[in-house]
Amino acid sequence: PLEARHMRTFAKSSKLDNVLYDVRGPVVDEANRMEDAGTQVLKLNIGNPATFGFRTPDEVIYDMRRQLTDCEGYSASRGLFSARKAIMQYSQIKGLPNVTMDDIYTGNGVSELINICMSALLDSGDEILIPSPDYPLWTACATLAGGTPVHYICDEQAEWYPDMDDIRSKITSRTKAIVIINPNNPTGALYPREVLQEIVDIAREHQLIIFSDEIYDRLVMDGEEHVSIASMAPDLFCVTFSGLSKSHMIAGFRIGWMVLSGNKRIARDYILGLNMLSNMRLCSNVPAQSIVQTALWGHQSVQDYIVPGGRIYEQREFVYNALKDIPGISVVKPKAAFYIFPKIDTARFNITDDVQFALDLLREKRILVVQGTGFNWSHPDHFRVVYLPRVEVLGTAMEQLADFLMYYRQ
Ligand code: PLP
Numbered sequence: 001p002l003e004a005r006h007m008r009t010f011a012k013s014s015k016l017d018n019v020l021y022d023v024r025g026p027v028v029d030e031a032n033r034m035e036d037a038g039t040q041v042l043k044l045n046i047g048n049p050a051t052f053g054f055r056t057p058d059e060v061i062y063d064m065r066r067q068l069t070d071c072e073g074y075s076a077s078r079g080l081f082s083a084r085k086a087i088m089q090y091s092q093i094k095g096l097p098n099v100t101m102d103d104i105y106t107g108n109g110v111s112e113l114i115n116i117c118m119s120a121l122l123d124s125g126d127e128i129l130i131p132s133p134d135y136p137l138w139t140a141c142a143t144l145a146g147g148t149p150v151h152y153i154c155d156e157q158a159e160w161y162p163d164m165d166d167i168r169s170k171i172t173s174r175t176k177a178i179v180i181i182n183p184n185n186p187t188g189a190l191y192p193r194e195v196l197q198e199i200v201d202i203a204r205e206h207q208l209i210i211f212s213d214e215i216y217d218r219l220v221m222d223g224e225e226h227v228s229i230a231s232m233a234p235d236l237f238c239v240t241f242s243g244l245s246k247s248h249m250i251a252g253f254r255i256g257w258m259v260l261s262g263n264k265r266i267a268r269d270y271i272l273g274l275n276m277l278s279n280m281r282l283c284s285n286v287p288a289q290s291i292v293q294t295a296l297w298g299h300q301s302v303q304d305y306i307v308p309g310g311r312i313y314e315q316r317e318f319v320y321n322a323l324k325d326i327p328g329i330s331v332v333k334p335k336a337a338f339y340i341f342p343k344i345d346t347a348r349f350n351i352t353d354d355v356q357f358a359l360d361l362l363r364e365k366r367i368l369v370v371q372g373t374g375f376n377w378s379h380p381d382h383f384r385v386v387y388l389p390r391v392e393v394l395g396t397a398m399e400q401l402a403d404f405l406m407y408y409r410q
Pocket of ligand 1: 108109135245
């Protein structure tokens with residue numbers, strides 16, 4: 001055997017040096033260690049409905065079973081005709097302009113398509129505007145692709161809407177695109193038409209591509225309407241993302257899609273790049289594609305959850321009211337999705353590091369949340385709670401959190 005000093009070791013690629021994806025990071029590692037040691041941890045960290053007793057609509061499972069033997073081979077790279085036709089009809093209803101069947105791509109979740117879109121677009125030095133806080137995959141993929149993510153602030157004082165002045169101040173000659181996440185993870189914000197119009201105006205003025213992540217578009221509460229920004233920008237090139245992970249409680253099946261719309265002429269070469277990367281991954285999970293039509297156009301069970309009396313609605317009411325009554329916490333009420341992003345009074349608790357805060361909460365109360373900096377939020381003063389567990393469980397968690405804060409560093 002070689003002596004230790006001669007042993008070759010392997011480091012990760014430097015491409016990963018600045019990539020951050022902490023939703024499954026060090027705090028989660030600690031939670032896993034605790035679980036391995038026999039401690040029960042209440043996980044309020046991952047937006048995975050199936051693990052909290054939300055079931056896939058029966059007809060989706062039934063139809064997938066029936067089609068399984070027809071789905072043994074690869075599909076066309078963009079996806080099955082039936083899936084893309086269903087997405088096409090959905091796009092028409094959402095008013096996406098100038099969409100053909102070739103503009104629709106299925107993916108192994110929206111995640112894969114975000115990665116493809118960033119890889120195909122960004123050269124070293126190219127900038128892309130991404131919200132802060134964000135769903136951190138956007139920043140991670142832009143960085144991995146060699147681009148420079150530039151974060152614009154979403155304003156907690158204004159319902160967490162994007163701060164237009166901040167967006168404007170961050171545009172340079174290298175800015176290629178702007179990402180919006182609407183409805184938003186982690187804030188639960190839903191952008192009204194006026195806000196979207198301002199973003200369209202900026203994108204038009206500076207000739208930016210708009211990427212709109214709308215995976216929560218069917219999880220909107222309070223009778224509010226979700227507007228696809230692409231429907232307001234027929235003259236711009238837009239890419240709109242959605243999928244079934246959240247609305248149909250099938251995050252494990254891995255099915256999402258993206259739709260190119262508007263002015264595709266200006267993006268002809270970029271689209272060739274998208275096609276190349278789409279071809280290179282052959283196709284997305286075919287059994288999951290086979291139920292897109294059933295899922296999108298069958299009974300929408302998610303609808304029962306997001307109205308008064310429904311689980312997601314009632315859990316939101318509960319968690320919002322509980323959080324706002326905890327001394328040292330303030331919070332904006334979310335309108336969509338199933339996340340809430342409370343603010344901690346850092347001066348009161350002398351908090352300078354929110355990873356430490358999340359670790360302390362985990363070790364002391366066995367509650368797992370994600371620290372705000374994990375969403376590219378630059379201050380250590382927020383954390384995200386997934387309010388998918390039942391009210392009884394959330395009740396215990398909120399009591400424990402209040403108890404924890406009562407004695408934390410005071
Ligand atoms: N986009 C947002 C805003 C998300 O919150 C998530 C998952 O949490 C995704 C994309 C990824 O979803 P998928 O399961 O389709 O890959």
